[in-house]
Amino acid sequence: MKVSVHHLRVWGKPLIFLLSLVPALWLVYHWYLAYGGLPHDLGFNPNETSNRFTGDWAIRFLLLSLAVTPFATVLRSPKPLLFRRMLGLYALFYAGLHVLSYIWLDMAFDWPELWADVLKRTYITVGMLAILFLLPLGVTSTKGWIKRMGAKRWQKLHKLVYLIGLLACVHFIMMRKGFQVEPLIYAGIFAALMLARLRKRRGKVRA
Amino acid sequence: LKELGAKSSAFDPGEELTPYSAVTQYNNFYEFGTDKSDPYENAGSMQVDPWSVSVDGLVDRPGTYDLMDLIDFNALEERIYRLRCVEAWSMVIPWIGVPLSSVLNKIGVQSGAKYVRFETLNDRKQMPGVRWPVLDWPYVEGLRMDEAMNDLTLMAVGLYGKELPNQNGAPLRLVVPWKYGFKSIKSIVRISLTEKQPRTSWQKSAPQEYGFYSNVNPEVDHPRWSQARERRIGEFSRRKTLMFNGYGEWVADLYAGMDLAKYY
Numbered sequence: 163m164k165v166s167v168h169h170l171r172v173w174g175k176p177l178i179f180l181l182s183l184v185p186a187l188w189l190v191y192h193w194y195l196a197y198g199g200l201p202h203d204l205g206f207n208p209n210e211t212s213n214r215f216t217g218d219w220a221i222r223f224l225l226l227s228l229a230v231t232p233f234a235t236v237l238r239s240p241k242p243l244l245f246r247r248m249l250g251l252y253a254l255f256y257a258g259l260h261v262l263s264y265i266w267l268d269m270a271f272d273w274p275e276l277w278a279d280v281l282k283r284t285y286i287t288v289g290m291l292a293i294l295f296l297l298p299l300g301v302t303s304t305k306g307w308i309k310r311m312g313a314k315r316w317q318k319l320h321k322l323v324y325l326i327g328l329l330a331c332v333h334f335i336m337m338r339k340g341f342q343v344e345p346l347i348y349a350g351i352f353a354a355l356m357l358a359r360l361r362k363r364r365g366k367v368r369a
Numbered sequence: 370l371k372e373l374g375a376k377s378s379a380f381d382p383g384e385e386l387t388p389y390s391a392v393t394q395y396n397n398f399y400e401f402g403t404d405k406s407d408p409y410e411n412a413g414s415m416q417v418d419p420w421s422v423s424v425d426g427l428v429d430r431p432g433t434y435d436l437m438d439l440i441d442f443n444a445l446e447e448r449i450y451r452l453r454c455v456e457a458w459s460m461v462i463p464w465i466g467v468p469l470s471s472v473l474n475k476i477g478v479q480s481g482a483k484y485v486r487f488e489t490l491n492d493r494k495q496m497p498g499v500r501w502p503v504l505d506w507p508y509v510e511g512l513r514m515d516e517a518m519n520d521l522t523l524m525a526v527g528l529y530g531k532e533l534p535n536q537n538g539a540p541l542r543l544v545v546p547w548k549y550g551f552k553s554i555k556s557i558v559r560i561s562l563t564e565k566q567p568r569t570s571w572q573k574s575a576p577q578e579y580g581f582y583s584n585v586n587p588e589v590d591h592p593r594w595s596q597a598r599e600r601r602i603g604e605f606s607r608r609k610t611l612m613f614n615g616y617g618e619w620v621a622d623l624y625a626g627m628d629l630a631k632y633y
Contacts, residue, residue, distance in 0.1 A: 205405065206395035206602050207458055270606065283593050337593070339456075340503040340574050342403055 170244050178245055182252045185219045186259065209267040216260035221330050223253035225351050228327055232358040247303050250323070254300040257293050285336035292329035295322050327352050370531040375445040375465045380521065380546075382451055382615065387460035389529050391602050396536045397454065398555055399503050400489065400496040407498070408536035415495045415556070417540040426486070426561035429477025436540055439475065440467055440526055447530075448523050450546035452553075453585045453614045457607075459599045464544050465527035470518045472560075478514070482562035485517045486510075487543060487554045504570045510554035511567035511581065512545065513623075521546055521619055547616040549583045580633040584624070585614035589633050 165174075189212065195202035204211045227249035234242040264286075269276045280286050299320055301307070308316045331352050334345040398408035420436040445465050453459045473485070491507035493499055499506045516522065523544040526533060533539040538555025545552050551571055561567075571579035578592050587597045587610040598607040613620050624632075 206391040207405070207600065209600060209605070210458070267605075268607075279595065282590075282595075285593055338403075340399065340403070340571075341501075342503055343501055344403075 165241070167241060167244070170241060175244065175248065178248060182223070182248070185215070186256070189215060212263040212267055213260070216256055216263050217334070220253055220256035220260050221334060221348055223249055223256055224327055224330055225348065225355065227253055228323065228352070228355045232355060235362060251300055251303060254296050257296055261293055285333050288329050288336065289333040292326045292333060295326050295329070299323060324356065370534065372531050373445055373465050373527045375447040375527070375530070378447040378449045378463065381449045382461065384451070384461045386449070386463060387602050392460060392462055392528065393534050393537060395602060397550065398536055398538065400491070400498045400506070400508065401536065402498045403503060411497055412535035415535045415539070417535060420540045422541065422557060423559045424476050425559070426563050427479040427482035428562050429479060439472055440524065440541070441471065444471070445526070448544070450544060451614050452546065452550050453599060453610065455549035455551055455579070455583070455591060457594060457596065457599045459601050463529055464523055464525040465530070466523045466525035466544065468520060469522040469524045469543065472524050473517060476560070478562060481564050483514050484563045484566050485512050485514065486561040486563050486567035487557050488559035489554055490556045490558045505573050508554060508570045509567060510543065510552055510569050515623055516545070519620060519623065521616060547585055547613040547620045549585060551579070552583050582632050584629065585610060585612070586629055586633070587612060589630050
């Protein structure tokens with residue numbers, strides 16, 4: 163059976179939307195349990211768990227959104243592009259939760275301490291820059307903004323996502339102690355997705 | 370795990386103990402993986418009986434010691450200590466052990482010995498984490514001789530009235546309560562007395578972040594995060610970190626005249 167664009171719009175999009183929400187719902191539910199003094203799955207250091215969990219999902223959605231275009235190329239179909247904006251917005255959503263987790267649970271909304279921390283610690287500066295750049299992409303993700311900006315300028319702005327991906331990977335590598343594999347796996351996936359774009363571009367030039 | 374008899378605790382800070390479940394399931398022991406739950410999940414199969422420790426360097430009686438010959442199990446003491454991890458979380462743990470000084474006296478410290486160097490077991494078959502180059506294995510730690518001889522410095526063989534669980538560094542580990550947790554090396558297989566300051570694993574990994582001394586110090590930040598506060602496991606808000614983790618009364622003299630920002 164062939165999946166039509168209509169099917170994807172009516173069934174695929176709500177399905178992906180709900181699935182993408184599951185990690186956030188899980189986190190909120192377990193915080194609700196923890197706050198009520200009930201058994202929960204946030205481990206012995208729920209704050210650390212929250213920071214890592216939201217950060218993991220932010221970078222996963224970022225990489226997923228970056229994977230959409232190469233995936234469409236491989237399939238020779240534009241259908242995957244239907245999901246690109248949603249995945250990108252979910253990256254922003256989880257990045258927002260990540261920042262909230264840090265500002266609330268780690269810094270307890272102590273703004274002077276927060277500002278000092280952001281400036282003093284390079285990996286936090288790098289992470290904050292990534293979010294700062296991600297924000298305008300989220301705001302301008304609507305059809306109205308594409309029209310207002312014009313497709314060319316809009317596309318140019320949204321190329322920022324490559325820089326954001328790089329910053330996110332650097333942030334992840336920097337926050338771990340010692341030489342750890344997990345952040346390098348994410349960086350490797352990011353590098354592969356970037357290479358796929360370069361190859362496609364070079365192919366175009368040759369053609 | 371066998372129960373251990375011990376004299377009651379000296380240096381009790383009078384703070385609430387961290388639950389046994391947290392002490393034994395939230396650990397850093399990178400030889401078994403880098404997640405906090407990895408040691409609990411992976412360390413169970415480590416063979417800790419029999420256990421021998423090689424003793425070498427500037428000692429009167431070098432050789433390979435059985436655990437029983439190195440530690441006097443009739444002289445065990447309970448010590449309730451704060452443990453402050455360099456990652457800015459902390460616990461309060463009732464350890465059981467003997468002063469390190471008693472072990473050093475047993476092996477005989479020669480006059481030229483200025484440092485103690487410790488090594489952790491490095492066994493690929495039993496430790497899945499050493500397949501990854503997270504650190505330069507084996508794990509190495511060290512103390513200056515006067516730090517090693519301090520009353521607070523403990524060679525632990527148990528916690529909460531029982532033998533050490535593997536994930537906590539069975540069967541023999543160091544506990545240095547005024548230093549960040551990573552100084553308290555686990556599952557020790559080698560003790561060497563040296564004239565030169567040993568290079569520790571964390572120093573090799575990131576010298577600008579981890580110094581030889583690594584005393585708990587709220588005023589000297591880790592380059593990547595603040596050390597002014599800590600999260601006591603089980604508490605939601607953070608508390609202020611104490612100088613020397615609250616043990617200054619007994620150890621501040623060791624560092625008189627030293628610039629602790631330079632010798633971090």
